[in-house]
Amino acid sequence: MLRLLAIETAGEACSVALYQGGEVTERFEIAPRRHAALVLPWAEALMADAGIALSQLDAIAFGRGPGSFTGLRIAAGVTQGLAFGADVPVVPVSTLAALAYGAHVASGKANILAAVDARMKEVYWGAYRFDGRGNAELIGEECVCAPDLVPLPAGDDWYGAGSGWESYVDVLSGQCGLPEADNLSDWQSHAADVARLASVLYQAGEMVSPELASPVYLRNNVADKPKPKV
Incomplete structure (x- = not known):
């Protein structure tokens, strides 16, 4: 075991x-x-x-x-x-993968955009896709950047998670084309x-x-x- x-x-x-x-x-x-x-x-x-x-x-x-x-x-x-x-x-x-995994389980969404407030008007960013067994696939690379510069991966049905969404929900939602309510901003x-x-x-x-x-x-x-x- x-x-x-x-x-x-x-x-x-x-x-x-x-x-x-x-x-x-x-x-x-x-x-x-x-x-x-x-x-x-x-x-x-x-x-x-x-x-x-x-x-x-x-x-x-x-x-x-x-x-x-x-x-x-x-x-x-x-x-x-x-x-x-x-x-x-x-x-x-x-840490971004773990945050995304928990948000995936809590929301039932397969595609998670993890954003953590990095201070200095930036976010730590990672896009993760989960299969039916909960395996995490990083799409692109993790990065730190301004909220209006986060790289959005291809595809749709993305869902946000993390403190970055709480701090910059308007900017991130606009950049990612998501409704402002489509996130778990308080998820740790x-x-x-x-x-x-x-x-x-x-x-x-x-x-x-x-x-x-x-x-x-x-x-x-x-x-x-x-x-x-x-």
Whole structure:
């Protein structure tokens, strides 16, 4: 039986989930700035409730972004520490894909336009299509851009999800040709959905060693250091 622990702290929500042979238990809370304090206690509590030890996990998954820079570093750092301790691989999962998956299940829509408010008048953007088994297909590439420049994939019956739709619903709806009501603007990425997608990736052999578990920021200047004053 496949056992995965999943962590998602890319946005305002903090969540941890335990996947066991298709069954998922999760702790989830909208908790800005409390991610670091919640993640480890929640992970320990989920495993204690299930009666399993860290060493019994097959892998640890995390939402690799894009999202909050601090949140992504927390998820990657905790995941690396736990994976090293358990001597198991890591499964990085796109936060946009996990958001789209949850919105797909909640809305029943097969084609999801995931948009997360990236600040700086931009959104993190990804278009995902789901088949009857819930497998996610990224259409094009994930990107960060202004809401009026998001790339719209071919086809119709698209549906929006994520905080970007709340912040820029008029612009995104106009750009995508969607009614302003055709979205789940309050939808957050969940660790439970990170775990479900990670189970597919794990079985496809798409794992990495813990030292290679790193966030995906999409913005090239995230690691830039301030220039010295002259």
